[in-house]
Amino acid sequence: MSQADRWMLPEGIAEILPADAKSIETLRRRLLDLYHSWGYELIIPPMVEFTDSLLIGMGRDVDLSTFKVTDQLSGRSLGIRADITPQAARIDAHSFPRAGANRLCYAGQVLYTRPRSVHGSRAPIQIGAELYGVESLNADIEVISLMLETLVAGGIEKIHLDLGHVAIYRSLAEAAGLDAEQQESLFALLQSKAAADIHRWVTENVDDPRCAQWLRALPDLAGGSDCLARARDAFVEAPAALEAALADLQRCADALARRYPSVELFFDLSEVRGYDYETGLVFAAYTPGHGQALANGGRYNGIGSVFGRERPATGFSTDLVALNQLGQDAWEEGGAILAPESDDDTLWQAVEALRHGGEVVIAALPDGAESEVRSRCDRELVKRDGGWLVQPRG
Numbered sequence: 001m002s003q004a005d006r007w008m009l010p011e012g013i014a015e016i017l018p019a020d021a022k023s024i025e026t027l028r029r030r031l032l033d034l035y036h037s038w039g040y041e042l043i044i045p046p047m048v049e050f051t052d053s054l055l056i057g058m059g060r061d062v063d064l065s066t067f068k069v070t071d072q073l074s075g076r077s078l079g080i081r082a083d084i085t086p087q088a089a090r091i092d093a094h095s096f097p098r099a100g101a102n103r104l105c106y107a108g109q110v111l112y113t114r115p116r117s118v119h120g121s122r123a124p125i126q127i128g129a130e131l132y133g134v135e136s137l138n139a140d141i142e143v144i145s146l147m148l149e150t151l152v153a154g155g156i157e158k159i160h161l162d163l164g165h166v167a168i169y170r171s172l173a174e175a176a177g178l179d180a181e182q183q184e185s186l187f188a189l190l191q192s193k194a195a196a197d198i199h200r201w202v203t204e205n206v207d208d209p210r211c212a213q214w215l216r217a218l219p220d221l222a223g224g225s226d227c228l229a230r231a232r233d234a235f236v237e238a239p240a241a242l243e244a245a246l247a248d249l250q251r252c253a254d255a256l257a258r259r260y261p262s263v264e265l266f267f268d269l270s271e272v273r274g275y276d277y278e279t280g281l282v283f284a285a286y287t288p289g290h291g292q293a294l295a296n297g298g299r300y301n302g303i304g305s306v307f308g309r310e311r312p313a314t315g316f317s318t319d320l321v322a323l324n325q326l327g328q329d330a331w332e333e334g335g336a337i338l339a340p341e342s343d344d345d346t347l348w349q350a351v352e353a354l355r356h357g358g359e360v361v362i363a364a365l366p367d368g369a370e371s372e373v374r375s376r377c378d379r380e381l382v383k384r385d386g387g388w389l390v391q392p393r394g
Contacts, residue, residue, distance in 0.1 A: 006373060012115045012122030016321070024324045027154060028107050031127055033321075036154055038146055040105040041127045045087035047080060047109070053090055054079040056306040062086070065112045068259040075268070080111045082127050085315060086303070093307035101139075102132040108322065117292050120287050121321065126279040128297070128317030132304070135312040137248050140281045141255045147295050148260055151285055154318075155327025156294065160264045160286040163253060164271030165245040166278050166298075169218070176211035180378070186215070190270050195219040214238060223268040228253070231269055248281060283316070290326055292317060335378030336360040337390055350381060350388035 007014065016024060032042060050071075052288055053062050065082040081087060084106050091104050107127040115122050131139050144161075151159055169190065173183050182205055189198045199216050206212040217234040221227060226252050235242055253265055271282055279297030287294055297316025304311040339351050341364050351361045362377060380393045 004216070010122075012120065014121060014123070014266060019305050020321075020324070023231065023387075024320060025323050027327070028125075028127065028320055030153055031150055032105065032107060034149060035105040035129050035146070036177060037144075038092055038103070038129075040103040040146075042090060043104050043106050043107065044089055045081070045091065048078045049081065049087065049090075051079040053307070054081060054086055056086075058179060061085075065114070065116075067111055067113055071142070081208040082110050082112050083317075084108060084110060084128070085130065085300075085317065088130045088315070089132075089311075089313060090307050092130070092311060092313075093304035093309035097309065098133065101134050103129065105129040109287075113358070120167065120292070121319070124322070125320040126317050127320045128295075130313060130315030132311045132313045134314075134357045135301070137251060137281075139312070140248075140314050141252055143297060143314045143316055144252070144256060144281075145259060145284055147285060147297060147318070148256075148263060150316075150318060151287075151323070153294060154323040156287050156323070158264075159260075159262075160266060161258060161287075162266045162268055162271070162286065162293075164247055164282045165249055165280060166270050166272065166282060167245040167280060168269050169272050171241040171245070172211065172214050172218070176206045176207070176208060187272055188238075189205060190272050191216065193270070195220060208316060210237075218270040219254070222267060224266060225253075227267040252281060275364045281314070293297045294322060294326065334360070334375050336362050338377035338380040338393065339363045340381065344383075347381065347388055354390070 036042070046068075051066070051196050052066060055066060062083050067080040069078050069080070070076075071078045081126060088104050088106060092098075092104065096102070096104075105128065107125065109125045110122055110301045112124075127150075129143065131143055142370040148159060148161070169187075173186065178186065186198070186201060186205075189201055198219050203210050206215060214235060217231075218296055221234065223230075228246055229247055235246070253267075254379065256263065257265065259269075277299045282295040282298035284295075284296035287333045293320035297314070299312075299314040301312045302310050303313055337354060337359055341362050351363070354361050361381075362373070362374075378389050378393060381388050382391055383389075
């Protein structure tokens with residue numbers, strides 16, 4: 001490796017320098033204080049865990065995104081987390097169990113084997129919240145509301161919220177008698193939103209004309225407030241689980257429209273993101289100019305069963321770095337105060353008083369070593385009449 005190559009970082013891995021680091025840390029603290037005000041308690045899970053607990057129940061996507069290494073102490077496989085959600089589920093089920101509702105929040109770096117999008121980060125800072133132990137739709141509404149509050153606190157002015165429900169596709173696939181291979185094929189087509197291919201596949205694989213009609217309707221059931229009405233017309237006499245899912249979507253949308261009238265709601269009833277582990281409402285938030293979801297989440301009941309404690313669960317997460325970059329109220333660093341070189345004890349006392357009052361005070365060092373630091377200082381401490389005063393730098 002040449003000397004010029006030694007400073008290079010792997011693709012998708014970036015360092016965060018002082019100005020951005022301060023802004024990101026300020027936002028992190030603001031969001032964790034927000035979650036605390038809603039009753040969510042902070043957890044700090046480890047960066048690595050045994051893959052037996054880190055990957056079980058979270059689907060193939062998380063498995064493929066996870067770096068795996070061998071633990072030289074136990075010989076077992078370790079995973080470097082690509083998602084904090086399964087760790088929170090383990091904590092709820094085993095380390096910090098509660099009989100009723102358990103509200104947990106977190107903020108930490110995760111690592112992906114490959115970026116989730118073109119030029120995306122492989123080491124985002126994930127921040128989010130999870131609510132365990134409550135089956136009620138009120139829990140989903142609370143979590144979605146907290147997600148929207150997160151974006152508002154991050155300075156996102158225009159929010160577009162997508163709502164879906166995995167029970168819609170799951171109940172139709174079950175009614176049509178699709179086997180695992182057929183479900184996987186149709187799942188892939190629905191993800192690609194290829195309506196013509198979906199119609200062709202349904203014609204070739206579904207014998208029941210009523211089920212075929214329902215499945216063909218799925219790709220067209222996306223849009224604004226009229227989407228749910230069109231769905232009720234399309235799914236006459238559909239399975240009860242589907243009707244319940246539509247009712248949940250309507251109730252959720254009504255509550256969110258009252259709370260956040262400026263948020264644009266969009267429904268996609270063929271949404272199957274997270275189908276392999278999510279069980280109910282799924283949601284994602286977007287903002288103009290950013291092609292990927294800025295925050296997303298959903299209900300994933302039963303994940304705790306792999307840890308011996310099955311629990312209802314819903315939650316969301318976002319990328320703190322991306323949120324900081326897109327926010328409209330970026331943190332701006334204020335000036336600092338330069339303290340001169342001196343052994344005067346009264347100077348030390350003055351500096352300490354200023355720092356305790358929230359000021360940044362930088363002590364000058366000999367030999368010109370602080371020339372760059374001096375440029376940050378818009379004020380300085382000067383001695384006058386036996387005391388130290390702050391004045392603008394000339």
